Amino acid sequence: MDFSYSEEQQMLLDTTRRFIGKEYSFDARRGFRQQPEGYSRDIWQGFADLGLLAINISEEHGGMGGGPLETMLVMSALGEGLVLEPYLASAVMASKAVALLGNPQQCASLLPALASGEQIAVLAHDEPSTRYDWKAVTTQAWPLGDGFVLTGHKSMLPHGSSADILLVSARLPAGGQSGQPGRLAVFAIPRNMPGLRQLPYATVDGVPACELWLEQVFVPAALMLDALEDAEAAVGRVLDFGLAAICAEAVGALDKLLAATIQYTKDRKQFGTPIAKFQALQHRMADMVLHIEQARSMSYLAAVRSEEADAAARSAALSAAKVVIGQACRFVGQQAVQLHGGMGVTDELDVSHYFKRLMAIELQFGSTDHHLEQYARQLA
Template sequence: MDFTFTEEQQMLLDTTRRFVAKDYSFEARRQVREKSAEGFSRDAWQALADIGLLSINVPEADGGLGGSPVDTMLVMNAVGEGLLLEPYLTSAVLATHAIALMGNDAQRGEWLPALASGEKIAAFAHDEQASRFDRMAIETRAWAVGNGYVLTGHKSVVTHAASADVLVVTARIGNDGDMGVFLVPRDTEGVRLVPFKTVDAVPAGEVWLNQVFVPPGALLAADEAGVAAVLDIGIAAVCAEAVGALDKLLAATVEYARNRKQFGQPIGKFQALQHRMADMVLHIEQARSMSYLAAVRCNAPDAAVRNKALSAAKVVIGQACRFVGQQAVQLHGGMGVTDELDVSHYFKRLMAIELQFGSTDTHLEAYAAQLA
């Protein structure tokens, strides 16, 4: 297969990487992480909007660039390289796709231009405690009441929930009805939010919906297949982010091995350590290939083909996250887990990605079931 990027795609990747190199150094990220009340930089978010990265997943008919999953993959590569704390995944990928795929003309017109310009932020609120091993096991309920719906439930680890202007909430309509997707402004009465930071410093929150009333126009669609399609796009996106982080972790490890001396020579000359770094390269290249597969297949019309490819990619990339992360920390020694070194931050993010959208073991079981 030809994995050569088009000229436009290469320019997109180069533009994103230049932004990360110029405006999002590790020290700049540290300042954002430690000093920003929201846990990310509004200036960086606006800069992403200014160079068009927030409009990639907005259709051309709605004023966006109408990019492909491969375009998203390239941006997420750079997001992983820079360990961006901004809500790109939840707002510019998941929520934007949900509104673009399932929203009507009024909903798309209200939200997509605002999300593309950086004026508004949306948080995709789907995960629950019961959905850890079954992403469609949603207990949040929406009841048709009068001229609208009443939502009740609890959403877990909703990234950037506290900074979102609107929550894109999934809920079962009635007792055993279809899965609906609702636009719920964060300041709606009955919404309770407890913010926190995840182990990889990403802002998140627990969201409780206590008899939250929304008008009928808040319902994007009752479409479980549409929700699954959005989640599949998310899997492909985090796979691409992982590859970017893996590349940076390998580069840092190789550089350290060249400079760290033991017994009068760089430790990179020791054959045992060379073998370990060679194994890191193999895992990363396998992960890169599976990331390409995920990007190509994440919007395939056949759900079975899509699920098989994405589960396979998540397994291979999850294994790479764990192996490469552990090797990088071990080869750096005790300093590999210190907050001052970027290696520990890449390791934490990779461990979070390994569990996001289903763990490696969960997807391995799903892949095996599909083969059976």
């Protein structure tokens, strides 16, 4: 199979890498983490100026009309730089959610602002104690007058505290006496809406996140994204699209971690000889290469299959990709730290930060064990 990129795709990858290489050194990243929002608004605007925020937005709404392959290339470059900005949350998932669920008026209002970097949006979907069951939404939306009253708790929102728009999923009241959960709906709620309460914190990999409580939040009916009757299927597509994107980010981070490890073993000497010449260590690094190349292939698969119409086939392919990439994240990360010795876990060395990011990726959108179980069920 031919995995070569088109001229436009190669230019997109090269442009993103050049920008990251120039503006996102490890020392600069350390400074961005200390800023109030946990990342750099200047870098975010730089992404907008390059058109990176507009990739998943149609030309009609000021975007580039790209898709999963373009997203894969950008996410891979961002993974190489350990970027802290909310690209996955806003430019990938939120933009996709609005494009799928928003009516023409809502798309015309929200998408140009996301493409230009003027606004940041975050999908608020995950809830506590759901064990990766994305359909287990308990947040309720009760009709009241010309709107809805939302009550619930959303957990682990990356960049939720700096989002201008929160795309909150909630269940509408069930009809009849069936006992089945009500229909899922998504609401585009401004961050300053009365009744919203947040608890911000930084995750282990340095990404800012928050808990979100909705305490009798009144939301006008016009803020419900209502282009599709089946919002649940659309949310599933958005989550799968985000899973494919984070797989690409993992491959970028894995490449950089391997390069750093190889360079260290060339520089580090023991008994007057670079440890890169020790056969046992060569075998370990060869195993790292094998894991990364398998992860790269599965990242391509995830990108290609992330928009497949058949939900079951799409889910199986993405679960397979997440298993292989999750195993690579754990193996390569652990080997890199061990080959660096004790300094591999220090905050001063970038290796420790790549390790923590890869461990976080391994758990996001479902852990390796979860997706292995999901894939086994699909085969059964």
